[in-house]
Amino acid sequence: SRALLSAQGLRKTYGSTDALDGADFALMAGEVVAVMGPSGSGKSTLLHCLAGIVPPDAGTVLYQGKEMSSLSDADRSALRRADFGFVFQFGQLVPELTCLENAALPLRLAGAQRKEAEAAARNRLQQLEVDDIRHHRPGQVSGGQGQRVAVARALAGDPRVVFADEPTGALDSVNGDRVMQLLTDAARQTGAAVVLVTHEARVAAFADREIVVRDGKVRDMAGAA
């Protein structure tokens, strides 16, 4: 069967640093893959290239069989909005908006009516068990609650792929495990694939499969040195 998202021979250089040095990757529809490796090994750069945020210097990224670099900037942005969701280490919620408005924001930006966007967002807030704080602002909720709102926001538009970069990096292990359990349960229910960047084995254990990035190259666990 064919990969939903794949990359071959990705290279990315910043000054004299080879952030990616010939990285290959493949993700099947609905699969949760943990991208592990030490700090500075190229995990975030790989995620950014896969998501079409950073253009690789060389190599190809294919999404649904289509080369990302062949799309115009506008088409790539539209694709990201329609098919991808993002979760970051620090929720990056908009402080002036309520949790519900935050979760609905990507749908609003994609052109959905307020009512429709907030209905979809509420479903996800319920799934992430943070519907009760929907009228609070991010500054009034705990770190774990904020990350669950960020996950609800990432999933509100029914993405095919969720990119999560150290989503539990700012949480203690109890709250981190809770976020990971809810994130992976919700992704499996909706059929979304997940690219999960983490340096913690405890977090990676929630994935179906683990790969390791070292010096800008990807190895699977069996091939890890």
Ligand code: ADP
């Ligand atoms: P990881 O996510 O595994 O910590 P990164 O992909 O963030 O690794 O970084 C890989 C290497 O590339 C590091 O040496 C980092 O400092 C460098 N790097 C990443 N992004 C940039 C950038 N925008 N400008 C300069 N150097 C960068």
Ligand code: ADP
């Ligand atoms: P992570 O390890 O989670 O990637 P970093 O602090 O390495 O966190 O990177 C955070 C952001 O800063 C990323 O978008 C990365 O591309 C960028 N970045 C990383 N290293 C550098 C650098 N040396 N110079 C400029 N930007 C960088």
